[in-house]
Amino acid sequence: MSAVRGLLETMLSPLDRRLALAPIDDEPVTPDEAAAIQAGITSLEQNGGVPLEAVLADLGTTIDDFHKMADAPVSEDAA
Secondary structure, eight states: OHHHHHHHHHHSOHHHHHHHHSOOOOOOOOHHHHHHHHHHHHHHHHHOOOOHHHHHHHTTOOHHHHHHHHHSOOOTTTO
8 A cells, every 4th residue: 555655646746745735724614705605606607607718818818828838847846
């Protein structure tokens, strides 16, 4: 089992490893947060989501720029 665990750990990216080892968020959800979450879910059900292209346009970039960023290698320090 320890060999399998070691193999799986080496297969994870540094970000995946950090996320897997991060402490669990055990803070309770406040009533305001619960209402905001429910409002977001209701909005998605009634209106659908926002297209990625629209979000990227708000950030001043395009889908081609987004794909270029996704293909660019990330250094250990950036993760």
